[in-house]
Amino acid sequence: MVVELSGGIESNLDFDLTVDGASLRIALTSSTYGGIGASDILVRVRGAAGTSAEGVQVDVVTGPDGSVALGGLPAGTYDIWTPSPVMVSGNDRADLYPVYRTLQLARGESHILDADLPAIAGDIHGFVRGGDVAGQTRIGTSKRNASTSPLTDVHExxxxxxxxxxxxxxxxxxxxxxxxxxxxxSSSAISDRYGNFVLPLPPGTYSLVITAGGHLTTTAEVTIGSAPVVNDFRLKTATTAVVGQVTGTMFQDLTHLVDAAFAVAGTSVVLQHEDKLYPASTDERGVFTIENLPL
Incomplete structure (x- = not known):
């Protein structure tokens, strides 16, 4: 373009300069959730040091479909990463594994970067317990008091x-x-010998069913994040179930006379629950066991 100016004439000229830069489209999805778009994710695009793109830095956020487009980027090498990506939907929140890529963009090039951000898994763990609401039960024992000799009934x-x-x-x-x-x-977990269970799961909201022999089935809904969630489940005993036992030891405390305590053998022990009695006797060690007790 050539512009000639005569004396005393002023002229203002505006120029539109078009840079033949590169364009980049970034599409982020999460395979954990069926490949849905990872929306509202911060993406940082920075020109790599020592390259022609050095000094360029652009921060963008993905849209509802998990994508974002940039244009007019100078040719060069770029580092692209997602710092601390988090996906939120309703009451659910998932920390995602970040993506880090380095790519070379040529002048005028159009490039599409597809990346998967799987969720960082959490888990639900805890105990499964059985039994109805705790209630008072009386256990009756008969023991001989060393100072008075006759048998004395003790209810605890x-x-x-x-x-x-x-x-x-x-x-x-x-x-x-x-x-x-x-x-x-993974569809289910089985509690171990101590009633403990662990069920690894990605963040989300889950409907659960908990079952155990001799107990009523219960259901629960839990929300899991990327950190472990502790949740104990308690099952009520089925009306026909009998479980558990009570074991104890009877001994005569004689420490006020001598430095010793002696087992009491042949002592009657009666456990009373509501209107029913469950009797037992101590053996030569002073140990008694009452079995088949309803919860």
Whole structure:
């Protein structure tokens, strides 16, 4: 372009300069949730040091479909990463594994970068316990008092303790992330001999069914994040179930006379629950066991 100016004439000229830069489209999805777009994810695009793109830095956020487009980028090498990506939908929140890529963009090139950001898995763990609401029960024992000789009835109240349930099954019946229904991961877990269970799961909301022999089935809905969630389940005893036992030791405390305590053999022990009695006797060690007790 040539512009000639005569004396005393002023002229203002505007120029549109078009840079033949590169364009980049970034599409982020999460395979954990069926490949849905990872929206509202911060993406940082920075020109690599020592290259022609050095000094360029652009921060963008993905749209509802998980994509974002940039244009007019100078040719050169770029580092692209997602710092601390988090996906949120409704009441569900998932920390995602970040992506880090380095790519070369040529002048005028159009490049598409597809990247998967799987969720960082959490888990639900805890105990499965059995038993109804704890209630007072009286245990009656007969012991001989060394100072008075005759037998004395002693009644000591105690509460039922819940029982850890081995072999209980925790099953997933449905799973979702926000409004998105997701395919079921590992479908169930079995509690160990101590009633403990661990069920690794990606973040989301899950409907569970908990079952154990001799106990009533229960259901629960839990929301899991990327950190472990502790949740204990308690199953009520079925009306026909009898479980558990009470074991104890009877001994005569003679420490006020001598530095010793002696087992009391052949002593009657009666456990009373509501209107029913459960008798037993101590053996030569002073040990008694009452079995087949309803919870």
């Amino acid at each position: 109240p105690f509460n039922y303790l819940t029982v850890q349930l081995p072999g209980a099954r925790i099953s997933i019946t449905s799973a979702r992330f926000g409004a998105q229904v997701i395919s079921l991961p």
